[in-house]
Amino acid sequence: MKRLAIGQSELPWWIALxxxxxxxxxxxxxxxxxxxxxxxxxxHGHGALILLVLVWLFWGMREAIFAAPTRPSRGLGWTLFAIxxxxxxxxxxxxxxxxxxxxxxxxxxAILLLLRGPDAIRIAWFALFYFIFMIPxxxxxxxxVTGPLKQWISVIVVxxxxxxxxxx
Numbered sequence: 001m002k003r004l005a006i007g008q009s010e011l012p013w014w015i016a017l018x019x020x021x022x023x024x025x026x027x028x029x030x031x032x033x034x035x036x037x038x039x040x041x042x043x044h045g046h047g048a049l050i051l052l053v054l055v056w057l058f059w060g061m062r063e064a065i066f067a068a069p070t071r072p073s074r075g076l077g078w079t080l081f082a083i084x085x086x087x088x089x090x091x092x093x094x095x096x097x098x099x100x101x102x103x104x105x106x107x108x109x110a111i112l113l114l115l116r117g118p119d120a121i122r123i124a125w126f127a128l129f130y131f132i133f134m135i136p137x138x139x140x141x142x143x144x145v146t147g148p149l150k151q152w153i154s155v156i157v158v159x160x161x162x163x164x165x166x167x168x
Contacts (some may be wrong), residue, residue, distance in 0.1 A: 016111045023088060023107070027100050037096055038136055040114040057127040065112070077113030077167040080106045097136045147160035
């Protein structure tokens with residue numbers, strides 16, 4: 001029976017993946033299945049789909065990331081990791097989902113910088129940016145941004161219906 005062995009160069013990636021899973025799998029479980037499941041609401045139901053797209057994006061670019069030259073950026077990497085960890089801890093302690101989900105791009109960018117370097121960030125820039133769509137926005141912000149848009153659409157629909165003979 002052949003024994004699977006993890007290569008020395010793969011071990012840091014497995015440790016980073018394990019740490020990421022330990023931090024964020026409980027968050028994803030909470031968002032999907034808790035009593036106040038964030039991903040089961042109309043406003044944030046897209047979160048699970050964004051997660052699946054992110055997994056697909058990172059899986060697709062894994063070979064390019066592994067092929068990137070190894071030039072770790074420890075200063076910036078540890079700084080981003082500290083920012084991400086601080087956001088995550090504050091979010092967990094206070095229960096603010098925007099902080100917990102908002103910490104993800106910092107943590108992933110830190111892992112890429114610490115294990116590969118800036119070239120890995122250049123490869124994964126779109127996926128790192130895409131994390132933004134997973135962050136739940138406060139309802140008051142969404143209402144402020146979409147309120148004028150809803151009003152504008154209502155005016156257009158009223159005008160169109162009036163033009164085709166439906167008095168509104």
